[in-house]
Amino acid sequence: MACANFHYTVQQKKNEPIPPRDDGKVGRPGSIEGKAAQRCLFSGEASTAGGAGFGPQLRSDSVPPHFSRRPAMALCGGVGALALPSELIVHIFSFLSDRDKIRASSVCSRWRECLFYPALWTELKLRVGGGTNGGGCGPEDTPRLEFLMRKFGSFVRGLQLEFAPVDGYLSPLQTIEGRMEAVESDPRFPDRWKEAMVTYLDQVLCVLGNLRNNRNLQKLSIYGDPCLLQDEGILESSHLSQVDQGNKKMKDIQQLFEEILSNSRQLKWLSSGFMLGVVTPCSLAALSNPSANTLEHLSLLDSQLPSLVRTVELERLVHLRSLSLDFCDFTSDMCHLLAHADRTPLHRLSLLLNGTALEAKPLDGTASEDNWKALVRRSDNLRVYLMAVDVSSQDLLRVLKPSLPLERIHLDSYNTLVTDGTIDLISQQYHKTLNHFVLMRDDAGFPDLSVNRNEDPLVLLAWRCVHLTVLIIHGYTMWSHNLVAISRLRGSNLSVLAVSEESIDFDPDQSMYIEGDPVHNLVKEVSLGLGRMWHPSLDASVVLSEPTQHFHREIQRFSEGM
Secondary structure (H helix, E strand, O other): OOOOOOEEEEEOOOOOOOEOOOHHHHHHHHOOHHHHHHHHHOOOOOOOOOOOOOOOOHHHOOOOHHHHHHOOHOOOHOOOHHHHOOOHHHEEEEEHOOOHHHHHHOOOOHHHHOOOOHHOOOEEEEEEOOOOOOOOOOOOHHHOOOOOOOOOOOOOOOOEEEOOOOOOOOOOOOOOOOEEOOHHOOOHHHHHHHHHHHHHHHHHHHHOOOOOOOOOEEEEEEEEEHHHHHHOOOOOHHHHOOOOOHHHHHHHHHHHHHHHHHHHHOOOOEEEEEOOOOOOOOHHOOOOOOHHHHHOEEEEEOOOOOOOOHHHHHHHOOOEEEEEEEEEOOEHHHHHHHOOOEEEEEEOOEEEHHHHOOOOOOOOOEOHHHHHHHHHHOOOOOEEEEEEEEHHHHHHHHHOOOOOEEEEEEEEEEEOOOOHHHHHHHHHHHOOOOOOOEEOOOOOOEEEEOOOOOOOHHHHHHHHHHOOOOOEEEOOEHHHHHHHHHHHHHHHHEEEEEEEEEHHHHHHHHOOOEEEHHHHHHHHHHHHHHOOOOOOEEOOHOOOHHHHHHHHHHHHHHHHHE
């Protein structure tokens, strides 16, 4: 049959019940009403499959006159949607979201077969191990994950995974008085933790086991929730013996990960962040030679003391353009290797500096000022993203070399304080390159960085760093008049200005000369300065996120922008 060029839209009304039938019953996907969707797909009628208004529909403004005058029955019955070739159905499916593809597959068995065409699933993003409210799946959903990975694991080209604890299993407890207590105080904690860990191990095995023979894999990115998986806080890796006798499952996971690397042939992106025991210092040696020649991005981060990325392994990765690792593992020898003329210039470098680990992994031996100069000469487009967690100002001054091409910096702390001198140094040394500045502190106090409420180092940073586009502040006092000054200095170029409401304070000496509500006046002045509507962040969680998770996600954006 002749096909006309037409556009279609997908109309989806969330949380709307399926309309009742004439007999008072409710139609379900796969029922007679659901199968009827294939007959009305191109007639412009609403389909009940997967929710009201679902399905591609013709727009009257895009249908040629001679086509619209034909009877609707010409595309119904045995010569309608059922007569379309599978290739055309797959092409139509390619315009739908993943959720709508799955809903459309409930129309009939043939559409369900078309759902699993490899062309539709070149990239898959999953968040597993958490509850429904957390966006993941619990232990009862492991069979669904197994089905999904059996269908797509052997041919998917890009896979992004985030593992999270089972929803509500490891969250803080709230008492009757409203106080938050540690999760360990819950008498059900041992059982809750064991089930969360069993879920994590089973689902990691499921995912990696179905990827082991995938030779088309080009991007693999996995992240584990450190609240559940890391050797810090309430849990330790030694506790795994309670749910994994003899570490059998963990050894199987490590072996599967190495098999994925050895069987790959065109891997371009490899990222593993805070996956308990999955990556070992020997894992990267398993990477096949074809993938070693194609790999462009490498990110291996963990709290383990041995380095996961060794200089000798980087010698094979001659086309590496983006690298993410622990700052203490970025040695002078590694920096010297990356500056060789026979390698592809490095474009992105993301470094994580954890102050609590500096005693075991000191800064001695890291890249010197001369090493940075040589690397920048070789890679003139190199940009660096640095996250420092609980790092003292003294150690930060050792890390912030003048030749370091810093573009993004995230200073996060629980016990330490960032001084005004550190911020002043950053604004002076990196005023030509810095465009992201994040300053966070998770503590009850809100120290003041300014001198006499006027000489604020953050205002000087906004004035000096002419390319600044993102500024996020929480946990430090931000005076309202300084916030207005920052908005006026950077204007509309400051695309993100996020300051928690509890961090903002008002100078009583200036408030007495201002009429009306000071908060309303602040919102008005900052909005005028930015050239758009602005409000302080009422929810601290918007700006106060888990540091390593934030770092992992920002690495994705930072490196994809090469």
